Amino acid sequence: MKKVLVGVGSCGMAAGAKDVIDALKKEIDENDIEIELGMTGCIGLCYREVLVDVLDDNKKTSYGNVTPAMVPKIVSEHIVEGKPIDEWIALEDGLRGAEQDFIKSQNRIVLRKCGLIDPENIEDAITLGGYEAIKKAIDEMSSDKVVEEVKASGLRGRGGAGFTTGLKWEFTRKASGEKKYIICNADEGDPGAFMDRSVLESDPHAVLEGMLIAGYAIGAEYGYIYCRAEYPLAVKRLKMGIEQAKKKGFLGDNILGSDFNFNIQIKEGAGAFVCGEETALMASIEGKRGMPRLRPPFPATSGLWGYPTCINNVETLANISWIITNGAKAYADIGTKNSKGNKVFALTGKIKRSGLAEVPMGMTLREIIYDVGGGIKDEKEYKAVQIGGPTGGCLPASLLDTPVDYDSLIEKGATLGSGGMVVLDQSTCMVDLAKYFMTFAQNESCGKCVPCRVGTKRMLELLEKITDGFATLEDLEQLEALAADVKVSSLCGLGQTAPNPILTTIRYFKEEYLAHIEERTCPANVCVNLIDVVIEQELCRQCELCIKNCPVDAITGAKKEYTERRPDDCIGCKMCISVCPWDAIFTDSPKAEGVKVKHEETIPKGML
């Protein structure tokens, strides 16, 4: 019996999965074809969505970048006639095909069912071994044994801090309290990180089962999933998963006939980055403003509502059932000495294959970016990878052979964070990048402690001064000193790591800062005040596309006339460059002199 599956993770949906499904339905109905139309989650090939899998005779053919227009051909040739359309195939049996390099070097634990099962149908998950681990735990293992097993696996928290999961479980298990809580931290907030979303959307049961096992191990009967409201699909599938698991007897009272009870509730976050910090997250569940508090006491002894609480990240929990089923040793055999198992990375930016890749800890940056990710887009040159989100750092080409694990990255000034990798090419200005992350940190600072609330603001202003082209070397010194002070004096992880993007870009790309300050140029031609957008009149064909697309009306000219740019109005968005069919518009660095004069006029009061 044939089956056709459409990828319906957020990536698939965004790429147009719904239209593809409609087209498939129509085609199947109209031609009265006997085939089951189903859906599945994200397999990680986000750049090839919409993905359509055709399953027949134990063979699976995945078509990539499917549009509704391609559907009739897929149906008539492949499904009806049995002739696969080779040029559209992305993967065959998950191994061969155009994208085989992306998949081959991966080793999937967390993502093992993603893209294979229908996330809205628990039976699919069960067929692939779902809920076997909780059965095994209840039937064969004591709670202490489960804790020991997780400890022995060497699994460390995948949310960023990298605390040993088994130890956290042990502390919470040993803490005394009338009741205990398990919290799944699904408040994924790092720009460029989306592995948690994908797991929740594609295999919610992996997380539910992880929480169940945690509850069994720790002695908790209640679980919360704190999921950001910006993930509506994840919330929907979690809710469906919880309902289905309840009906199956995996959640609720007397689970699988034992005396273990466990219930899970979803709490939707309201979009504050800081709520990913565990104490702020708990405050938010309690109905308070999400602001971190000092630790100790740690959640393990006094957490949600004052009860012992174990907070684990989505990816961490999704590892658990595999560890219980396959044993700690099998897990500990993967990875490096201090970083065991796999890590899922979200590859974005100027990389060819943007998507999710799960690889063993210790793989080098080069292997991840080039072998798995296919290298830099448009054959440009690698410049850096920003790893670990707004709290991480930027690593240059000279560090491409750094193994990716907790300790090696910290040594280089970055962090593993939640595993977001934003790959940058030569068109990225590193000062501008630092400014971007500082803007993020400042906007998301909860406002509680002075260094983070005011310090990030002042750092941002100093960065703006640099990118605007009127900073001095003293400003750079002040920036570096302030960044160091904010790092040691802030209250929570957000403030303590917010300076990392600045510190690593200064450490590895100081010459770019100096160019902005001393030469008043932006080598990457990014910083608006330091560049000119030039319209080469000889190449211009007066098509007016640039005029129509300029969001601030900074280009003038009429039909049959040369267009002209009004520099004072231009915001440097480069929309004109991207729409110009004649390559007549490009950026250039103006003379330093000009910049200085121009910017002294526009310097905000009090800044000089």
Added chain:
Amino acid sequence: MTEITLSINGEEVSLDKEMTILEAASKLGVEIPTLCHDPRLKPYGACRVCLVEVEGARAPLPACATNAADGMVVKTDTEEIHRLRKTVVELIISDHPLDCVTCEKCGNCALQDLAYKYDITESEFKGEKHSLEPQEDDPFIHRDLDKCILCGRCVRICDEVEHAFAIDFNYRGFKTQIGTTYGKSLKDTTCEFCGQCISTCPVGALIEKPRLDKGRLWELENTLTTCPYCGVGCTLELQTNNGEIVNVSAPLDIGVNGGNLCVKGRFGYDFVSSTERLKTPLIKKNGEFQEASWDEAIKLIAGRLSDIKKKHGPDSIAGLASAKCTNEENYIFQKFIRAAIGTNNVDHCARLCHSSTVAGLATAFGSGAMTNSISDFADSKAILIIGSNTSEAHPIIHIEILKAVRFKDAKLIVIDPREIKMSKFADISLHQRPGSDVAVLNGLMNVIIDEGLEDKNFIEERTEHFEALKKNVANYTPEKVEEISGIPADGLRSAARMYATSGASSIVYSMGITQHTTGTDNVLSTANLAMLTGNIGRPGTGVNPLRGQNNVQGACDMGSLPNVYSGYQKTDDESSRNKLEEAWNTDLPTNKGLTVVEVMNGGASGDVKGVYIMGENPMLSDPDVSHVEKALEKLEFLVVQDIFLTETAAFADVVLPSVSFAERDGTFTNTERRVQRIRKAVEPVGNAKEDWKTLCAVSMAMGYEMLYESADEILEEIASVTPSYGGITPDRLGQDGLQWPCPTSDHPGTPILHQEKFTRGLGKFHVVTYRPPAEEPDAEYPLILTTGRLLNQFHTGTMTRKTEGLDEIYPVAHVEISRFDAKKMDIKTGNFVNLETRRGKIKAKALVTDKSRKGVVFMPFHFKEAAANILTNPALDPIAKIPEFKVCALKISKAD
């Protein structure tokens, strides 16, 4: 905890209890700067100026929030630490308007001090500064958000101390600011205007609005005194400039309030300098008051009173003393009535609030006062509040109770006809039908005995008449009580278990218990319940009536009651009488004196001819005001001493100007029996005189000698004739006062009564049976009216309504009606309604609220424009003679 030792800057310090590094350092005299720290609040660690180096720690730690540990090596004084602190202060200063020269906080600003220490005149960091409009839409709190350093102390004190939750952080990042939900005016939030936020603000962001432009801090004179409002007896500091009160603050380390105040204590002082104050004696001639000299007035009073006494006998004269006046003045007043006039007809408004407490607890325990102390709630494991709207009537006690409930895991049971603020914090909240308290309390005891939860040892060793009680409460099954009170049987059972099994349970009550025709019965029932479970005589337990007026306890203690002399020495006890006859050098009367309502009845019937009133306003405070009016009109002679021309004074023949609490010395006794000093801060207005001086002058003119140099001299005399005040002498009072009984000069005072044995020996169980209220709803008057207090007003409003801001917050009487009843009668909030009882009819604005339950209407009694006491029932408790203010039958109709 075992002793630990740590080193701070190389010096060792040993600690025997858990402490933060900040506290440990202060033991060594090592100063660590703070901005977000206030000892009243939980550690927060946000401002980061208290960072210290701890050996082995990854980064510097906040001293205010890090516990000291054994072997810890702390450095507070390194170059690195000073650099970090300076950076933090520079960052704060970079967003602070440096307008210290005109800032009200100048000289007492923590940020200014730090800038001085680190020699910062202008921040190294330049950039955007906040520029927000000051928030001025309420009468009391000036909020200048540009000066705010976001230490969060105001937010936390509003939550952790005041339990009001009116403000929080809004927005994120640099845009973060403190505010209300949706930026509403504080008047439209749960703000209680206690001003605790102002008291904790380290900078000039929050300032008492009335204080603005009234002088620099260093120009102000401070006088430590006691608050003149409710019975809690908060210590406060009157700040004066050129003889005018310009601000009130409270020192953090003195008194029952520890730096906290309520809206009245902090802001309700305008009345002192009101232009309406009486400045000179007034004599009514041809129906008009005319100014007179003191001589003329005293002569007239002495003459008229002597005449009446001669013609109709001394018992035709009565005196009403005052719970607002000092102990000294009450003592002098009753001495004047008894010794100079020659009658026991002396009473005061305690009759209307807690006479049933005095009567009930005295028979059960032998002493009619709060058994435990306010600070004692911290030791309670369960607190039962019945008939007390604590948060509005005794705000500082509400703070202490909720502190125990929210942060120390004490359980809270609230039994009240209304859904009051305390109900929302309760573990068990029950709503009884007004007037059914005896049934409810008997029901609790029924469950306790039925389930064997009583304290058998305590009953055996400390009490008598248990069997009779047991037999009686057996009739009150939870199901029967549900029928009478409307409280679900299961709710009653849970409450009984919670109270009986906590280990240390306290009962708190107020006028919801006392102001009934069954008031004494209600009080006896609370005593029964406490004794049954052994919850008395230990920390965290007790029967704790909360007294309503600043010195109602003292006025009772001083013998401003018809049946007792000071210290509750009975007038019908011959040895007491002989003792006082000797001390006062005269024969004393033996008549059974009249109570407040009986005085008014006597006036109406013509038996009472002359009345002398000191500082009371029965025209608003007594039930059935029309009846009072008739009585006052009929009197031959009425003298009123007061600070204002009150509704009552308007009926007087002579009105004498008195001084306010701020203009005199003396003592008040608070609800926990603590005798505390008040101290003169400003000069009397006009020719106003202290009440005791006036009384002595009248007495002298009538031929009985009373001569004193000072209030202290009177207190000496009180100590000499009053056993329970025997050791309470002026030299011993100090800042914190003394709690009676304090019989001797070396006695430390008594925080907890009845510890080893009851004052009367054995505690006595009383058989109390349920009686319905004197008036119950019927077809004609289908609703129940109950009356009470509001937070922002006080008593008959003579003080609070002369403070503009207080009146702005709650300017008119609202009738609180349940949604259910309002819907039935098509009444909406803001509609005028007619309220009618068998006594009278008034018109007032309706407030439809969830606070009121179906069938029960609430009305405050503070407002003369809509005087609730026109409606109330003067039916009396047979023993204590307290009127039934809390229940009468009412009908309502929509007025157009």
